[in-house]
Amino acid sequence: MHIKPMAIPDVLLITPTVHQDERGFFMESFNQRQFDQALQGNIRFVQDNHSLSGLGVLRGLHYQINQPQGKLIRVLQGRIYDVMVDLRQHSATFKQWLGYELTAGSRQQLWIPPGFAHGFLALAESTETLYKTTSYYDPSSERCLDWNDQELAIEWPLAAPPVVSDKDKLGVPLAKAEFFNNDNFP
Numbered sequence: 001m002h003i004k005p006m007a008i009p010d011v012l013l014i015t016p017t018v019h020q021d022e023r024g025f026f027m028e029s030f031n032q033r034q035f036d037q038a039l040q041g042n043i044r045f046v047q048d049n050h051s052l053s054g055l056g057v058l059r060g061l062h063y064q065i066n067q068p069q070g071k072l073i074r075v076l077q078g079r080i081y082d083v084m085v086d087l088r089q090h091s092a093t094f095k096q097w098l099g100y101e102l103t104a105g106s107r108q109q110l111w112i113p114p115g116f117a118h119g120f121l122a123l124a125e126s127t128e129t130l131y132k133t134t135s136y137y138d139p140s141s142e143r144c145l146d147w148n149d150q151e152l153a154i155e156w157p158l159a160a161p162p163v164v165s166d167k168d169k170l171g172v173p174l175a176k177a178e179f180f181n182n183d184n185f186p
């Protein structure tokens with residue numbers, strides 16, 4: 001497993017060691033010890049989320065103000081353009097966004113620490129995304145940033161207008177975003 005910091009250095013790109021043989025492949029998709037070493041911390045996951053998206057579905061940008069979720073994202077089938085926005089007010093990269101293409105073929109994962117808004121665009125039909133989270137779903141504290149906010153100016157690789165949920169159509173611009181109630185992130 002190889003772990004590399006991204007341009008926002010707390011975001012990590014994880015490339016697993018894939019063992020191929022005549023049967024197929026084997027990989028450790030998560031290893032707590034290596035993850036702890038890489039983060040020099042004590043992250044624990046409590047929930048796994050699995051979603052299926054058609055080509056052009058865009059989900060996000062979501063975050064929870066009371067129970068911020070760290071997320072470990074991977075794609076089981078298809079491809080996504082994964083986007084995260086740093087909403088940690090004390091961060092050197094506050095309000096910066098980062099995008100990266102995750103594919104089923106690469107088997108790479110992204111670690112997004114608590115304190116980010118997150119979303120993704122499906123770049124293929126029948127795209128399945130699986131991600132672990134460090135805290136439980138808390139709909140009352142969930143907030144949504146406008147995926148198309150002018151200030152953020154995220155460069156989504158869109159071939160056509162995306163398919164967006166009614167909830168996400170109500171996403172607010174960064175200028176009106178609520179930030180976290182407790183900015184003491186692990």
Ligand SMILES: Cc1cn([C@H]2C[C@H](O)[C@@H](COP(=O)(O)OP(=O)(O)O[C@H]3O[C@@H](C)C(=O)[C@@H](O)[C@H]3O)O2)c(=O)[nH]c1=O
Pocket residue numbers: 049051059060061062063118119120136137165167
């Ligand atoms: C996120 C979530 C949703 N749900 C329910 C609520 C709703 O009825 C249905 C679909 O929810 P949503 O429309 O919010 O699903 P979705 O738009 O896929 O939400 C997800 O988007 C990505 C980008 C993330 O980062 C996730 O944390 C999550 O916010 O599933 C849960 O039961 N548990 C959960 O953890």
